[in-house]
Amino acid sequence: MSSAGAAATVEAIAAKESSQNASPPYQVTKGINGLDKVSLRGARGNSVEIYLYGGQVTSWKNEHGEELLFVSNKAVFKPPKAIRGGIPLCFPQFANNGPLEGHGFARNRFWIIDPSPPPFATPSTNKTYVDLLLKPTEVDLKIWPHSFEFRLRVTLGPSGDLLLTSRVRNTSADGKPFSFTFAYHTYFSVSDISEIRIEGLETLDYLDNLQNKQRFTEQGDAITFESEIDRVYLTTPTKIAILDHEKKRTFVIRKDGLPDAGKMVVYRSVVWNPWDKKAKAMADFGDSEYRHMVCVESAAVEKAITLKPGEEWKGRQELSVVPSSYCSGQLDPQRVLKGRV
Incomplete structure (x- = not known):
């Protein structure tokens, strides 16, 4: 769908809601380069921004207005280039493991606000959400000949x-x-990559993309960063914590693939930081920005999900931030992972 087409769809949906005297729990405005973006705002002042280009969350701020996601200062908000940062959606292909462009095409297509979303399991006490929809274009069907929603x-x-x-x-x-x-x-936006640690993946096997996907076992009591990391951790838990020592806060990542058509999708966790050499090689990434970001991705990548006609797959990722506590000079991840913070 073109930018003009997407904008017209947004206006049509807004007009329909207005005619029904409905007040949508979101606001649609123009973002960078005139691209449509959707804004959500919570009662405490928290906020989220989603660009319809890519269906991509590009901002998530806490009640103090602090940005929790990383978006490069050199990110290109102009089709067909994908936006560098936030939460890109990799579909229907992750990385270059297939016939399509890297990470598929969902992240550089125009989504629409869903005019007739099916029921979702959203708590009745919270109405701050938006439903987006992507269907294949004629171009998509030529490169990936499958009809989907x-x-x-x-x-x-x-x-x-x-x-x-x-x-x-x-x-x-x-x-x-x-x-x-x-x-x-x-x-994720972090204070300094050398000051963070990731808990919840210790003792697990992983595939190292920097060593031809050789399989290793995590030996440390946490993942720390001293150089480039690009790993796919296997059979990962539903909860992972990213501890930021300097900012004294912890990101908690909860993920699940819901059972559909008699199958349970097993999520992997991808951990990535490009470090200095690759950062300098990316035109849409600042030379030193690698120090202030880390990617921890909830992914179904090693075994493809297969759907028969009429079948549906569901997957969720929930992100939260909690204050980190100190224990003998170190942040105490176990209290976070066990939900006692």
Whole structure:
């Protein structure tokens, strides 16, 4: 869909809501380079911004107005270039593991506000959300000949938590299944990459993309950063913590793939930081910005998800931030992971 077409759709939906005297729990405005963006605001002053280009969350701020996601200062908000940062949606392909462009095409297509979303499991006490929809264009069908509907609900919780709920349905009329891989490619904003640690992945096996996907076992009691890391952790837990010592805060990532068509999707966790050499090689990434970001991605990447016509896959990622506590001079991750903070 073109930018003009997407804008017209947004205006049509807004007009429909106005005619029904409905007050949508979001605001649509113009963002960088005139691209439409959706803003959500919570009662405590928390906020989220989502660009319809890519269906991509580009900002998540706490009640103090502090940005929690990383977006590069050199990010290009101009199609067909994907936006560097926030939470890109990798679909129907993760990385270059297939015939499509890297990370698929969902992150550089124009989504629309869903005019007739199906029921979602959103708490009745919270109405701060928006439903987005992506369907294949003629161009998409030529490069990936499968009919689908990708629905995304972005919810800002009462306490400022950010919940992304995805639904992918096979709408094919030819009776053929299709397979895809997927990831929430989340860029977190951190004080300094050398001052953070990731808890919850210790003792797990991982595939190292810097060593031809060789399989290793995590040996440390946490993941820390001294150089480039690009790993896919296998059979990961539903909860992972990113501890930022300097800012004394901890990101908690909760994820799940819901059972559909008799299958349970197993999420992996991808951990990535490009470090200095690769940062300098990326035109849309500042030379020293690698120090202030880390990607911890909830992903279904090693084994593709297969849907028959009419079948639907659901996946969720919930992000929250809690104050970090100190224990013998160190942040205490176990209190976070066990939910006692």
